[in-house]
Amino acid sequence: MKRIVLLGSTGSIGTQTLDIVRANPGEFEIIGLCAHSNTQLFQQQVREFRPKYVVQTGVSENPGLALASLASVGEADIVVNALAGSSGLLPTLAACKAGKVLAQANKESLVMAGQLIMEMAQKTGAQILPIDSEPSAIWQMLRHNEPQSGIEKIILTASGGPFWKWKREELMQVSAEQALKHPTWKMGEKVSIDSATLMNKAFEIIETRWLFDVPPEKIDVTVHRQSTVHALVQFCDGNFSAVLSAPDMKIPIAHALFYPQRKPNNFARVDFLQLQWTFEKPDYSLFEGPRLAYEVLAAGGIMPAVFCLADEMAVSQFLQGQISFLEIYDVIKRALDNVKNTECSLEALEEISKQWTL
Numbered sequence: 001m002k003r004i005v006l007l008g009s010t011g012s013i014g015t016q017t018l019d020i021v022r023a024n025p026g027e028f029e030i031i032g033l034c035a036h037s038n039t040q041l042f043q044q045q046v047r048e049f050r051p052k053y054v055v056q057t058g059v060s061e062n063p064g065l066a067l068a069s070l071a072s073v074g075e076a077d078i079v080v081n082a083l084a085g086s087s088g089l090l091p092t093l094a095a096c097k098a099g100k101v102l103a104q105a106n107k108e109s110l111v112m113a114g115q116l117i118m119e120m121a122q123k124t125g126a127q128i129l130p131i132d133s134e135p136s137a138i139w140q141m142l143r144h145n146e147p148q149s150g151i152e153k154i155i156l157t158a159s160g161g162p163f164w165k166w167k168r169e170e171l172m173q174v175s176a177e178q179a180l181k182h183p184t185w186k187m188g189e190k191v192s193i194d195s196a197t198l199m200n201k202a203f204e205i206i207e208t209r210w211l212f213d214v215p216p217e218k219i220d221v222t223v224h225r226q227s228t229v230h231a232l233v234q235f236c237d238g239n240f241s242a243v244l245s246a247p248d249m250k251i252p253i254a255h256a257l258f259y260p261q262r263k264p265n266n267f268a269r270v271d272f273l274q275l276q277w278t279f280e281k282p283d284y285s286l287f288e289g290p291r292l293a294y295e296v297l298a299a300g301g302i303m304p305a306v307f308c309l310a311d312e313m314a315v316s317q318f319l320q321g322q323i324s325f326l327e328i329y330d331v332i333k334r335a336l337d338n339v340k341n342t343e344c345s346l347e348a349l350e351e352i353s354k355q356w357t358l
């Protein structure tokens with residue numbers, strides 16, 4: 001039995017993780033649960049799974065400390081980080097410091113502090129198993145000790161979101177409801193808006209850079225509307241690998257939970273007879289996120305964290321009707337222009353988080 005601590009249990013990834021636990025009796029024990037504001041669902045989950053450790057950050061006096069303690073409890077065999085946004089940073093660092101196996105959906109922590117996290121994991125032997133579908137695909141392609149020198153390119157696929165090929169005039173009128181309607185995935189609010197702006201892909205470029213220690217110039221993006229191919233690896237001898245699956249997050253979640261085993265399931269399968277794949281060159285003229293991702297990676301220091309926090313604030317302002325959809329990028333670019341870069345340390349991250357807290 002694997003003992004699981006699940007952070008973000010009331011969210012999209014969190015509830016799907018619990019579905020997998022429920023469907024596999026005898027395989028997992030939930031020993032810790034954490035949610036933020038959805039008290040009703042959280043209470044139901046606590047009644048059902050009876051975890052030893054429970055944290056509700058929305059009513060906690062020191063949520064950062066509570067999350068960090070839960071992420072490092074001794075008995076946990078695996079910590080699933082399915083928290084939204086920057087709230088995932090402190091528990092990611094804590095789990096790595098404690099040498100845990102961390103099944104990581106939260107990409108924002110890797111964007112904000114990828115280098116610190118990976119250095120910490122290397123020091124303690126912590127293992128990070130990606131849940132995000134693109135890094136999960138890359139992990140499956142690279143884990144047979146492929147030497148770095150053999151990798152020519154890693155190509156992330158992007159669905160393009162609900163507004164792919166829309167014109168500026170059309171985007172000016174976009175409502176939150178339209179932006180939340182993703183064509184292929186059903187996800188939490190923030191990641192849905194990030195997919196519509198392509199900021200999600202920007203974050204995955206940074207996530208990939210750190211998880212697999214590949215230089216940014218070896219990471220590329222292609223728009224693949226069907227979300228069936230999740231990533232491709234192009235090797236230096238001309239061979240290509242790809243990982244395909246139906247667009248169902250339960251597949252990468254289960255993959256991380258059962259690792260190193262592969263457990264049979266009845267999730268949707270890719271139907272080869274129905275396949276019509278397209279791969280298109282992305283156009284960053286309106287959605288500049290991926291281009292900015294390479295810039296903040298080159299700048300280093302706290303710039304990736306500023307990029308992430310400014311997006312979090314802009315998405316929240318958009319969802320509350322305070323700014324328009326296209327103004328999300330104005331907020332991000334203004335932040336990048338106005339912040340003075342410094343070395344990325346815990347103290348610097350704390351300082352910058354205070355300035356950009358919602």
Ligand code: NDP
Pocket residue numbers: 007008009010011012013014034035036037038039042057063081082083084085087088105106107108131132133185186187188189190191249
């Ligand atoms: P959701 O918004 O659906 O869920 C987020 C979870 O985090 C909820 O349990 C929520 O609690 C909790 N939470 C929200 N704010 C805070 C806070 N300030 N402090 C502590 N906990 C908080 O998000 P998703 O499940 O969609 O995404 C989670 C992570 O996984 C994100 O980083 C996302 O990018 C990544 N991801 C998601 C995918 C998906 O398909 N959903 C795909 C790939 C990656 P409550 O509901 O109780 O308020």
Ligand code: MG
Pocket residue numbers: 132133134204
């Ligand atoms: Mg993804």
